[in-house]
Amino acid sequence: MALLDIRVLGDPILREETVPVAEVTDELRALIDRMYDTMYAAQGIGLAAPQVGRRECLTVIDVEGAKHALINPEIVETSGKAKGEEGCLSIPDIYGDVERATRVVVRATGRDGKPFELEAADLLARCILHEVDHLHGRLFIDYLSVLKRRSALAKWTKEKEKYPGLIRRLTPAEVAAHHHRNEEL
């Protein structure tokens, strides 16, 4: 399993717009598979290409068994509103409440190169919106109130010292510990 390094808050790529994928190639499929491996190792439910230093408009998600690679995703419908706690693999140990739509319809291209439409609710909808935000340089902390954002960023100033070069590299020990925990659950 070849894991990818995760870029953390402060790396400019997290703030950049991605580039639409023109064609689903074997190379892109290999990237998708490595992104899944990295996401599972980090115990995430979603991971977007900029988080691993890539500019492709691509994200992978797995929310309670709903596993999807979304290439060039486009939110075509939203409804409802609810607050829920979010975290991000690129901002470890920082959490905050974000108001999002409770139902979305997303149109994307899949790993097989075929277009599809997905209707999602609740956590899956939240995850899709969070990941699509990543593809446009937006992060969940952008939605926090001024006060809460300030306190999150103050905490991050200390946290980010754990990530030299703004890179989060999953160590084999960390991955093994996660797998062990998963087995316990």
Ligand code: NI
């Ligand atoms: Ni995130």
